[in-house]
Amino acid sequence: MIESIVQNLINALQWGSFYALIALGYTLVYGVLTLINFAHGDIFMVGAYIAFFTATLALTTLGLTGWAALALTIPITMILTAMVGVTLERIAYRPLRRKGANRLYVVITALMCGLILEHANLAILGASRKAFPTLIELEIYHIGGVTITNLNIAVILVTCLVFAVLHYIVTKTRVGMAMRAISYDKFAVPLMGIPLDNIIVITFILGSGFAGLAGLMFAMSYPVLEPYMGALIGWKAFIAAVVGGIGDIRGAFLGGFLLGTVEIMVVAFFPSTLRDLIAFTVLLAILTWKPTGLFGIAKTTKI
Amino acid sequence: MKRSLQCLVFISLTLLLTLPALAANTIKIGFNIPMTGDIPKVGESSKFSAEMLKADINGAGGLEVGGKKYMLEFIYEDNEAKAESAVTTALKLIERDQVLAMIGPNSSKQAVPAGQVADDNRTVMVTPWSTNPDTTYDRPWVFRAAFLDPFQGPVAVNFAVKQFNAKTAAVLYDLSNDYSKGLAEILRDEFEKKMGKGTVLAFESHGTKDQDFSAQLTKIIATKPDFIFLPDNYNQVALIVKQAHQQGYKGQFMGSDAWGSSELMTLCGDDCKGLFFSTHYAAAGATGATKTFIDRYTRKYGYVPDDVAALTWDATRIVLQAIQDTGGLSGKLKKDRKAVLKAMSKIPSFAGITGDMKFDEQGDPVKCAVVVRISDTGDFEFTESVCPE
Numbered sequence: 152m153i154e155s156i157v158q159n160l161i162n163a164l165q166w167g168s169f170y171a172l173i174a175l176g177y178t179l180v181y182g183v184l185t186l187i188n189f190a191h192g193d194i195f196m197v198g199a200y201i202a203f204f205t206a207t208l209a210l211t212t213l214g215l216t217g218w219a220a221l222a223l224t225i226p227i228t229m230i231l232t233a234m235v236g237v238t239l240e241r242i243a244y245r246p247l248r249r250k251g252a253n254r255l256y257v258v259i260t261a262l263m264c265g266l267i268l269e270h271a272n273l274a275i276l277g278a279s280r281k282a283f284p285t286l287i288e289l290e291i292y293h294i295g296g297v298t299i300t301n302l303n304i305a306v307i308l309v310t311c312l313v314f315a316v317l318h319y320i321v322t323k324t325r326v327g328m329a330m331r332a333i334s335y336d337k338f339a340v341p342l343m344g345i346p347l348d349n350i351i352v353i354t355f356i357l358g359s360g361f362a363g364l365a366g367l368m369f370a371m372s373y374p375v376l377e378p379y380m381g382a383l384i385g386w387k388a389f390i391a392a393v394v395g396g397i398g399d400i401r402g403a404f405l406g407g408f409l410l411g412t413v414e415i416m417v418v419a420f421f422p423s424t425l426r427d428l429i430a431f432t433v434l435l436a437i438l439t440w441k442p443t444g445l446f447g448i449a450k451t452t453k454i
Numbered sequence: 455m456k457r458s459l460q461c462l463v464f465i466s467l468t469l470l471l472t473l474p475a476l477a478a479n480t481i482k483i484g485f486n487i488p489m490t491g492d493i494p495k496v497g498e499s500s501k502f503s504a505e506m507l508k509a510d511i512n513g514a515g516g517l518e519v520g521g522k523k524y525m526l527e528f529i530y531e532d533n534e535a536k537a538e539s540a541v542t543t544a545l546k547l548i549e550r551d552q553v554l555a556m557i558g559p560n561s562s563k564q565a566v567p568a569g570q571v572a573d574d575n576r577t578v579m580v581t582p583w584s585t586n587p588d589t590t591y592d593r594p595w596v597f598r599a600a601f602l603d604p605f606q607g608p609v610a611v612n613f614a615v616k617q618f619n620a621k622t623a624a625v626l627y628d629l630s631n632d633y634s635k636g637l638a639e640i641l642r643d644e645f646e647k648k649m650g651k652g653t654v655l656a657f658e659s660h661g662t663k664d665q666d667f668s669a670q671l672t673k674i675i676a677t678k679p680d681f682i683f684l685p686d687n688y689n690q691v692a693l694i695v696k697q698a699h700q701q702g703y704k705g706q707f708m709g710s711d712a713w714g715s716s717e718l719m720t721l722c723g724d725d726c727k728g729l730f731f732s733t734h735y736a737a738a739g740a741t742g743a744t745k746t747f748i749d750r751y752t753r754k755y756g757y758v759p760d761d762v763a764a765l766t767w768d769a770t771r772i773v774l775q776a777i778q779d780t781g782g783l784s785g786k787l788k789k790d791r792k793a794v795l796k797a798m799s800k801i802p803s804f805a806g807i808t809g810d811m812k813f814d815e816q817g818d819p820v821k822c823a824v825v826v827r828i829s830d831t832g833d834f835e836f837t838e839s840v841c842p843e
Contacts (some may be wrong), residue, residue, distance in 0.1 A: 159669055279494050289700065298702040373665040374693075374696070374721075375692055380665070414669075422657045422659075
């Protein structure tokens with residue numbers, strides 16, 4: 152019994168890591184722009200595909216070993232995915248912001264961008280799934296009755312590292328201070344000489360870059376890629392971000408793990424057919440008790 | 455200017471007048487298949503197989519019905535592997551494209567609702583791959599080319615008990631898929647009937663879009679079953695088998711016919727080697743007409759056809775056979791569809807490449823099932839054949 156609880160805790164940490172990584176991107180953009188970037192789940196999907204092509208190229212054409220390929224794939228995936236995020240901001244969100252459009256229209260634009268990414272992928276690469284190549288040999292450790300793989304450990308560590316880096320950037324650096332300032336007052340801050348557009352671009356670089364990293368880790372853990380893989384996990388990560396208190400880095404991190412834990416534990420102790428029913432009832436109860444989420448601060452205008 | 459306009463009008467009028475005359479010499483068959491969505495390879499196999507058949511018949515001058523040659527026109531519509539899209543696709547084919555008969559949908563998830571549409575609109579539908587009894591149940595217009603889950607279930611159970619020497623089992627299935635859920639329940643009941651109550655140690659489910667199965671697997675592995683039943687689509691099989699191995703599970707899996715896609719091994723790789731599943735035909739070691747089909751398909755498209763390809767070939771040929779048996783088409787759609795239905799139910803026995811079959815009163819074929827083993831080279835090797843008594 153105790154073994155299966157520990158095993159499920161490890162499962163929950165691994166699964167929650169992905170929610171947390173994606174939720175961080177949602178919350179970062181929301182924190183600065185108060186924009187819910189619904190395309191984020193699909194940027195994650197694009198990241199997984201970029202990782203797939205880079206890794207395949209590195210393994211076959213360049214003939215690198217697994218570790219070297221991984222070392223090459225990580226930066227390339229993050230850079231290219233960040234470019235996709237910035238491009239979206241440039242061609243879809245910035246023109247609307249310039250015209251002073253209501254936030255609602257920007258959110259709808261984001262939803263459409265997500266659908267465009269999904270269906271562009273479907274049109275270009277076709278509907279058949281891609282199998283992600285094995286980069287590092289999987290090692291399975293048995294401790295008592297509990298099994299854990301090197302990949303599990305890597306995923307959990309990477310998530311904690313990403314959280315630490317983002318938390319440091321937002322709270323300790325000048326860029327982070329500018330981000331927080333823009334979130335506080337979008338109109339006064341540019342008057343102080345802070346380049347609004349640059350800061351927003353940096354936000355998108357951070358959010359999308361780490362979505363790319365999440366895509367890579369995800370593809371390594373669940374090596375079957377398809378165009379719609381980002382949709383459901385993206386929405387659930389958004390819910391995790393809201394439950395944690397959207398706009399707060401700590402909230403997204405904890406919210407992700409919370410959602411992962413609830414989902415896994417429901418399956419572990421109840422019939423698995425009831426999973427989503429019970430999991431989301433729990434989240435609903437949390438939001439009823441604290442409508443702004445665990446770390447959220449009440450604001451008068453929200454979408 | 456005026457003259458050219460007149461000329462244009464004249465040409466369009468002639469075209470309009472001749473088109474129906476041309477159309478009268480073609481037979482339209484609709485294909486309601488998943489070309490995108492969860493199981494795109496299934497749709498691709500169906501389409502490739504049908505294209506090959508069409509090229510054969512049209513290349514020989516067309517299909518002869520009642521002394522007149524008709525060209526075949528196959529219309530492929532994508533149902534996105536969704537139940538609701540399968541319904542609209544069926545309506546589109548029946549109403550707009552005015553097809554004489556419809557092939558597909560393949561998976562029971564789409565075939566059960568689409569079967570209702572075909573039956574209501576009085577159009578013959580033959581599903582190649584659907585094994586859920588509800589697809590054809592009480593629907594005179596709906597037929598299938600595959601065996602039924604109540605037949606497949608016992609085949610899988612008996613084989614697993616004998617091969618793995620199993621006393622206990624666990625089941626993991628897709629809750630939102632009619633096929634998976636229906637078969638999972640049959641497997642559970644059948645196993646408990648054979649081995650005694652409580653021998654199915656875990657009966658767990660997941661959603662169609664799920665990618666993480668760790669919690670279900672932890673629960674299943676903790677009960678230490680002799681093997682795991684996995685009546686799931688091939689894309690999920692790849693993830694589930696890999697994750698079970700990551701959790702240290704070294705036991706056997708027993709699969710069902712939805713495993714049999716040619717994409718299974720690309721996605722699953724080494725993890726799936728040595729596993730068994732029940733299916734419609736075994737490509738490796740086939741003989742006769744089946745071998746000819748496999749060789750031609752492999753040469754044309756570059757991979758060994760899976761069971762869907764073979765079943766689509768059979769399903770389409772049954773329909774064409776029925777059309778020929780009508781003894782002549784009147785050109786009136788309603789009447790012709792009815793004639794096809796009549797001819798369908800009169801087909802005494804049909805020699806298909808997936809085995810001989812004849813239809814019972816529900817429109818279901820009585821045919822054999824095979825169990826295949828995934829070899830170390832990734833081929834689906836024939837292990838055992840089970841026929842209905």
